[in-house]
Amino acid sequence: MSDLNAESTAYRAALDVVRGVEPRIADAITKELADQRESLKLIASENYASPAVLLAMGNWFSDKYAEGTIGRRFYAGCQNVDTVEAVAVEHATALFGAPYAYVQPHSGIDANLVAYWAVLADRVEAPRLKKLEKRQVNDLTDAEWAELRAAFGNQRMLGMSLDAGGHLTHGFRPNISGKMFDQRSYGVDPATGQIDYAALRETAREFRPLLIVGGYSAYPRKVNFRIMREIADEVGATFMVDMAHFAGLVAGKVFTGDFDPIANAHIVTTTTHKSLRGPRGGAVFCGPELSDQVDRGCPMVLGGPLGHVMAAKAIAFAEARRPEFAQYAQAIVANSRALAEGLSRRGVKLVSGGTDNHLALLDVHPFGLTGRQAEQALLSSGIVTNRNAVPSDPNGAWYTSGIRVGTPALTTRGLGVAEMDQIAELIHTVLGATTPAAGSKAKYQLDPALADRVSKQASELLAPYPLYPEVDLG
Template sequence: MSDFASTVSGIYQQTLSVIEAVEPRIAAATRAELTDQRGSLKLIASENYASLPVLLTMGTWLSDKYAEGTSGHRFYAGCQNVDTVEDVAAEHARELFGAEYAYVQPHSGIDANLVAYWSILAHRIESPALERLGAKTVNDLSEEDWEDLRATFNAQKVMGMSLDAGGHLTHGFRHNISGKMFRQHSYGTNPETGLIDYDKLLADAREFQPLILVAGYSAYPRRVNFARMREIADEVGATLFVDMAHFAGLVAGKVFTGEENPIPYADVVASTTHKSLRGPRGGFVLATKEYASSVDRGCPMVLGGPLSHVMAAKALAFAEARQQSFQVYAQQVADNAKVLAEGLMKRGVKLVTDGTDNHLVLMDVSSFGLTGRQAESALLDSGVVTNRNSVPNDPNGAWYTSGVRIGTPALTSRGFGAAEFDKVAELITDVLKATTPVATAAGAPGKAKYTIADGVAARTHAAASELLDANPLYPGLEL
């Protein structure tokens, strides 16, 4: 064991002993989580493994400090150290992505998207209204003026990718706040190819005239032409907002360049720091200088006090992503996704868009007679962790679904390469072929219950263990 591994192992052992003295169930659950993550094939596209330094950074007394506001302009005294943390994190984010401005306070991806939406509204609607009325802030408005402004906010339009085409809940889904705060229109994909039809998107945008055009995805297995999205936004006078939560690591790692890199084309970009970026759970926003002052009002506009200990961990993650080794990792993520996709297709698994250009693969499991929920559960029983997901025009809806989404960031972090991912494709196919849906009591096709042929789950577990043991998670860390 290296000196570093030995030191970190000792730190975690002592930390868990302290926790155990207060509430042993929490210490036990923490140990069990590491055991579970070490012992399963983590293929959830939105999950990864943060480095031990990033994890350690979150367990400090920075957690104890309130710091509403922004660096140098806080609503609490004694924030000089938080200012340093936020400044360093924002600096690394700007340099990593080549952005004009970075805001690192959002607690999550949804928070980052809300900051983006309200910043655009403040810039496009509030500021012109205040100027027209001769007011400096909304506090200077009469109640009548304020009611007019509120009504104007609520009348705005957003256009984003539909959930079943691969978009996210925050892109205008009716049950999400984004679908309630905006008048919303979704764009889908070509029904034959599963790809974005930019010509149809332009035609729809011309008719709908959105204030905000959202680009980005959570389950679209291809790259986006952001130059084309910029052209569409410009033609209809929309602000281009990109949600790159899923593929931020591929942008940071220089896998997505040119017209596939959203930073030169978007007005505002929001993201998470986990997923493919391999940092702590949290969010951030990038913007042009034009939108910077509006984004800077994220707290108190929609956020509470920033989590200073998580901002510190974001700074470490951004710093790690600026290393050459991260570019090697990001390219391997994309290469592994292609191998995984090809391995599944050659074994008869149907994939949405017949492949992938990014870090994720979307399987249509209906050809096995399964719902996404049945497939997800059967795979979990076999030691393969995935998540069910809608496919375009999904007949089973968003709960049971017809698809399963898988991704390569986490296992690539463990050192998996082409050979391992081809084996993973084999294991997944074996489980799907061995799973049979169970009819309901009334004899109707079931959407949740299933059976797995005898011995398949155990054999898959054993094969997965061989792959995982050869690529250990946090080697040298013993609890």
């Protein structure tokens, strides 16, 4: 083992320790790396974190409770957690040019919940407490508390609809956000597949929401956040942006000016994986007017912050501040456009006709397929995607009529524009050869020989771009 590099030594030793307790877990970890190395990963919400990010999560911070904020913990002995969180905040604020960062959320959904409750507390709780001449919720009488609770449950949110590319936390009724708020959705222009800002303005004027949410999980275009902020200001709404999907494009200065959420929104949330290439987790950015409320994320919404994940976030933010990350972010978009253009040239229908960001949305209905059938046929051929609803999707959110493809992960591996065109050919080949099974929205028929041939072509395409080449598990 002495001839191995540091990464290989670290992972081999770690797996040996795990195998000594439960071999099946060690085998699953090893198999996951092998599977990822062999697959064309086109899931827009996935990426590959660096060995440094991954290693930062396997440490003694996992053993430590640290509810509270830096210097104000509810547990003793948190001085090292304070250091980790402070470093993560330092890098996060510098990276995004944000006045304040809260790096404790365990996920993007947690970050959104922190933001929602912070806005509600600022816009609903604080004014009512002032009116009641109270400073603490715990001091309220039962009647006053009932009044406050009723006020919380009577607020309005305007967010992008799920089939237009929004996220389930933007007011989708089965999600807690759809239960917290009286929610209405904005969609896209049926003719262009893009946001109609004039229609959005009219909806906001009529609905008068407390909160307008921008951002998306499956919208293939840039969003003009300046216009959305103008609309929010006009109707007296707080403007929030969920940049979970495209945070790496903001960090890498691909999205600037009108398209930079940090510069235009009152409050911004994100995940730290996806295009940012960090660990699975979340963060919230805001100005001083909301920072006190956001700091209450734990215990308002969150449990104890995960010190080991905050350590990995600090590493990821530091990596994203390097000049090469901006080059990476530019390459993500170049690859996404090349993939979309390659698909379009081959006759594949794309929602909105193309892409400005890291993803494209394919409408597979012209192939006679549901999204689920297309997803599984591609998976059997070594191409990992996910099914996704398209605007006004006749198949709903489960079977769908679309396939979402994204380029952050393959760009991390080093694939470029030329390879994207080849991938477009493989996708078109599989979709064109797949037929639906009679009477089923899930089952499909595809010649196994063709699927095997495409899988081999995918492997050959990936061969010059090894995943984690510094990690040799033997």
